[in-house]
């Protein structure tokens with residue numbers, strides 16, 4: 015054989031192997047596979063207390079148009095039983111149903127501490143079964159107070175609760191007698207805790223047990239510690255921190271909000287190989303001391319003296335003879351709940367981009383991104399050296415470190431070295447909102463390796479992407495996502511840096527839809543909404559912040575603002591739309607109704623709700639000009655609009671839940687509210703009492719005007735936008751304006767608002783270097799001076815609510831409210847704004863949804879991805895049906911297309927699951 019033939023032969027062989035491999039796989043592979051098994055939105059959750067959990071799965075199919083006709087779920091108490099299909103706890107049998115998400119477990123009662131294994135199989139439209147899915151599981155936590163066989167304990171030493179105190183450390187040792195089959199730790203605290211076992215941290219969650227309405231319920235965590243316990247001697251140690259419980263909270267220097275003593279409740283359960291078990295828990299045998307954490311506070315930071323570390327304190331054999339004891343504390347156990355939401359974790363690390371000397375002489379490290387979390391410090395130097403890190407979001411005009419907008423939050427870490435080689439330090443019970451770090455007292459030359467940014471937030475799974483041909487809009491999307499992450503720290507906060515960081519309801523409702531595009535937030539909101547119901551006033555009023563730390567001691571005080579309190583209705587509705595979750599509506603129904611009834615009662619027979627405090631269209635565009643002071647929308651108009659909005663969503667909810675009497679009662683109320691709105695705020699020719707962008711946006715988005723006045727109202731809105739050439743809205747108008755403009759065909763005006771770079775606009779902050787969304791349109795003014803230091807956060811997500819328009823209108827992925835949760839998807843891309851392309855994707859409960867378009871050579875290319883077991887209506891703009899090709903073929907020849915029709919200037923194509931690639935020459939638009 016010649017050399018040439020040998021080489022050719024080898025090339026052929028390699029090619030044939032490469033080519034054959036995927037075919038062989040395709041030939042033998044199952045046409046469908048099941049994946050993404052979730053229980054209550056979580057993958058294999060450990061420590062649940064939902065007694066009828068809902069199960070979801072995703073189907074992957076290489077075929078277009080895949081639909082489920084039936085499913086079967088089976089549940090067993092061991093993987094072996096499950097795979098043999100024997101001794102099943104629950105077997106649904108074959109259930110004829112197209113539903114593949116939120117299937118409710120309806121087997122025998124679930125027991126504390128037990129693990130349940132499950133799997134599912136499905137049948138397609140031709141009644142062909144899939145194979146069984148992989149096994150998934152969930153495990154129950156402690157379901158009743160009597161499952162806690164231990165006591166709450168507190169350190170037995172005195173503290174001065176008027177100020178921050180050193181963090182208590184608690185420990186005890188225990189003996190493991192035998193081979194352990196499984197071990198669990200169930201833990202909670204008044205305050206925050208970190209648990210250690212045999213010298214190692216238990217779990218990777220931070221800020222446990224999380225922040226809830228502590229007066230009503232406190233979360234406990236469940237940990238699998240099987241691999242961490244050892245035969246013979248063991249030690250458990252817990253550090254407690256002030257946290258939200260007794261640290262500084264809210265803006266008036268308040269402390270000890272929920273109590274002034276930190277406490278621990280912990281229970282370790284060992285199950286031995288021989289079937290016996292042993293419980294070790296918090297009891298009087300624990301010892302307590304203080305150590306290196308001299309102060310740790312959410313707003314103020316941490317003071318840590320490494321010389322005071324107690325080496326080996328959480329390992330067996332440590333001498334704790336000098337430690338104090340503990341006292342039993344008589345706290346309830348009936349208020350303990352398993353976490354519904356995701357834990358807060360360290361999510362990402364950032365390497366700083368620059369170290370510089372500010373004009374004032376300070377050493378400042380730039381993380382390159384406004385972030386939330388803390389800095390990991392690496393330092394070596396003599397024992398007793400103190401390094402101070404101060405955190406800030408921005409530098410001032412001169413380039414100096416700027417902290418005035420933090421108000422009294424110190425955001426300062428003071429670390430005193432122990433001086434043994436390299437000290438590596440991360441703080442424990444505090445977080446900072448910052449891009450810049452001022453470093454003082456660093457003992458050697460500071461390098462980029464000495465500081466690492468640790469990004470910390472609720473572990474919400476990223477679910478959305480948006481990208482287009484304008485890099486500034488892509489930066490806007492980046493800023494929206496970073497704004498979301500930094501403010502999803504166990505509760506949806508307004509900001510992460512100043513002495514606030516509270517669960518402001520208005521910000522949350524404005525941003526909820528955008529949030530649920532960017533990430534899987536169902537479980538996160540489920541947790542928070544429980545707090546909302548718990549903190550609702552007896553009158554039905556919803557406090558401004560949840561958990562309510564502003565006036566919780568005053569049940570008779572009815573603080574509630576339009577557009578804020580409505581979060582109690584709008585957020586559950588958003589979770590329903592985005593995830594098809596009807597249980598959240600059932601669970602929140604009482605709270606939703608309470609809020610609407612409150613407004614109805616206050617309005618009385620007039621149906622005009624205008625007699626309570628309200629924030630109105632917060633932070634709307636304002637000027638010093640005498641001829642145009644700014645866009646102030648009458649607060650009464652805003653209140654009435656939200657009164658209608660919540661009543662509308664409540665009547666829809668009542669109808670959905672089969673409460674037909676209440677549905678018609680609230681439909682009646684709604685019609686009176688609207689009548690009053692029109693009588694009070696609309697002239698006969700359709701001008702609104704406030705001739706502002708927000709007023710028209712509210713009236714149209716909430717459907718408050720009679721049919722005959724709508725188009726002209728939209729015209730007035732568009733006219734106003736053209737007149738000012740910029741947005742004038744505040745928190746309440748901003749989420750709606752582009753949507754209303756585009757709904758009425760004013761795409762040019764909507765894109766003009768989006769593309770504008772001068773103040774006020776969404777892109778203006780980017781021209782000033784923003785990497786997150788700002789609280790104000792002009793946090794940094796055009797002359798580089800700052801807005802009012804009393805309220806100037808550079809990480810506030812509310813204005814990021816434009817995200818839902820990018821995703822839903824520009825890229826064009828919309829939820830069909832008739833089949834929510836993406837069971838039926840509306841894909842309706844819109845070109846414009848001088849963009850050449852735009853695309854978005856979203857991980858729905860069914861799987862990946864994607865839509866995108868690109869203009870090339872006069873042709874529009876639209877790509878669509880629809881997950882198995884869903885369908886979509888694709889509305890192709892400016893298209894003639896007969897000129898559309900899909901993957902190069904006329905529509906008639908295309909598999910997966912259910913039907914198609916010409917719908918005015920658009921073509922409507924109904925498709926089943928799969929990927930589609932449409933191409934057509936765009937017709938001239940008739941409008942305008």
Ligand code: BGC
Pocket residue numbers: 508509514518519520521629632805810
């Ligand atoms: C918060 C807001 C909030 C507002 C209500 C501010 O202090 O940061 O985002 O919605 O107060 O007025």
